[in-house]
Amino acid sequence: MKMSKNTIGLLVLLVLTGCGRDENSQKKSPVSVKTEVVGQTPVGGGRSYVGIVEESEATAVSFTTMGVIRRMAVSEGQTVSQGQFIAEIDDSQARNMLSAAEAQMTQANDALERYTMLHDNGSLPEVQWVEIQSKVAQAQAQLEVAKKNLADCRITAPVSGIIGKRLLRSGETALPSQAVVTILNINTVKVKVSVPEQEINSIGERDNCHIEVDAAKKSTQGGLIEKGVQADALTHTYDIRINVSNPDRKLLPGMVASVTFDEKETTDATAILIPITSVQSRGDGSYFVWRIDADNSAHRQIVTVGPTFANSIRITSGLTSGQRIVTEGYQKLSEGTATTY
Numbered sequence: 001m002k003m004s005k006n007t008i009g010l011l012v013l014l015v016l017t018g019c020g021r022d023e024n025s026q027k028k029s030p031v032s033v034k035t036e037v038v039g040q041t042p043v044g045g046g047r048s049y050v051g052i053v054e055e056s057e058a059t060a061v062s063f064t065t066m067g068v069i070r071r072m073a074v075s076e077g078q079t080v081s082q083g084q085f086i087a088e089i090d091d092s093q094a095r096n097m098l099s100a101a102e103a104q105m106t107q108a109n110d111a112l113e114r115y116t117m118l119h120d121n122g123s124l125p126e127v128q129w130v131e132i133q134s135k136v137a138q139a140q141a142q143l144e145v146a147k148k149n150l151a152d153c154r155i156t157a158p159v160s161g162i163i164g165k166r167l168l169r170s171g172e173t174a175l176p177s178q179a180v181v182t183i184l185n186i187n188t189v190k191v192k193v194s195v196p197e198q199e200i201n202s203i204g205e206r207d208n209c210h211i212e213v214d215a216a217k218k219s220t221q222g223g224l225i226e227k228g229v230q231a232d233a234l235t236h237t238y239d240i241r242i243n244v245s246n247p248d249r250k251l252l253p254g255m256v257a258s259v260t261f262d263e264k265e266t267t268d269a270t271a272i273l274i275p276i277t278s279v280q281s282r283g284d285g286s287y288f289v290w291r292i293d294a295d296n297s298a299h300r301q302i303v304t305v306g307p308t309f310a311n312s313i314r315i316t317s318g319l320t321s322g323q324r325i326v327t328e329g330y331q332k333l334s335e336g337t338a339t340t341y
Contacts, residue, residue: 030340033329035292038319040270047307051193053213053255054241055186059159060179061086064152065094069170074181076166080157087168087180091153094146101139101146108132108139161185164253184253189246191222191257194237199307203227208262209242216250222259272319273312278327279305289319290326290333296340298326298333 067089074086115132118124164182168174191211195203209222223243231238242259244251279287291301303318319325326333333339 030338031332033326033339033341035324035341036327038323039321041273047261049193049259051191051257051259053251054190054192055184055253056188056190057185059183061181062177062179063174066175068173072170074163076163078163082157082160084157086155088154094150094153098146098150101143105139105143108136112136186249189244189251190241192241193259195240197236198305200238210260212258213255215255218250272315275327276313290330292324298337298339
């Protein structure tokens with residue numbers, strides 16, 4: 001069977017058209033992203049963080065025995081001194097036990113007095129003499145326990161400070177070791193700050209920092225810094241606590257504080273700052289950004305990061321001024337992906 005020239009030409013055209021469609025279908029459309037050109041940005045002041053004021057010490061005060069609270073003598077926010085009366089529970093049972101112990105002590109002493117005369121006359125066996133002495137000692141021990149149980153029906157402040165929370169009220173039953181009130185020491189407070197893991201090693205225990213607490217209308221300098229060694233599993237931040245003198249007690253637990261550390265690198269007036277969200281982490285702990293080349297293709301660029309400034313992070317190596325990086329839309333990128341912006 002012979003085909004005409006027209007038929008052959010039509011078949012060739014169909015084949016070429018099909019190949020063209022296959023080639024076009026294999027081409028991927030450029031990924032739309034948002035970018036910015038890296039440049040030198042003026043930096044000044046220092047690293048800033050948000051912190052929370054905490055008490056320097058918190059002491060929980062509790063009863064050692066169970067009972068119904070008969071009287072509470074303090075309220076929240078009240079200043080108390082060491083030894084000041086806090087609360088008491090119903091002591092009726094403790095007083096009855098003390099009366100019984102005193103009666104037993106009196107009986108034991110009376111018996112001892114009578115047996116002493118017999119012992120001195122040599123008419124009392126040594127075994128009985130030892131036995132009566134043991135009963136006196138037991139009565140004395142029970143009397144001391146009864147006195148302590150009665151004393152334990154009252155609690156006093158073990159330290160001086162301010163009543164933070166009153167956890168139980170009159171008429172409620174207190175259990176052994178259950179906190180009744182907490183006493184806070186706020187003559188010195190601590191400002192807790194969560195620091196990113198990239199910056200924790202740049203903070204020393206005696207670094208200078210300035211603290212402002214708007215709620216107390218107070219500005220002050222921070223003191224000795226305590227650094228935590230265990231990171232938060234979700235945020236990868238470490239807690240530090242800055243000791244702050246608080247003689248006027250205006251700084252109260254829970255207040256929000258603004259903390260600014262003095263900039264150590266005073267010779268640098270500018271630095272490369274990029275959005276924190278544009279920096280990605282790799283499995284080996286290194287960091288990278290997506291760099292856009294002249295042909296609009298995306299490529300991973302390894303960078304070294306420094307301290308943060310608000311919503312930006314400092315790049316200490318890996319980028320130079322004039323390079324273009326991706327700030328949004330990098331989730332759709334892979335090495336060499338064509339982009340449009």
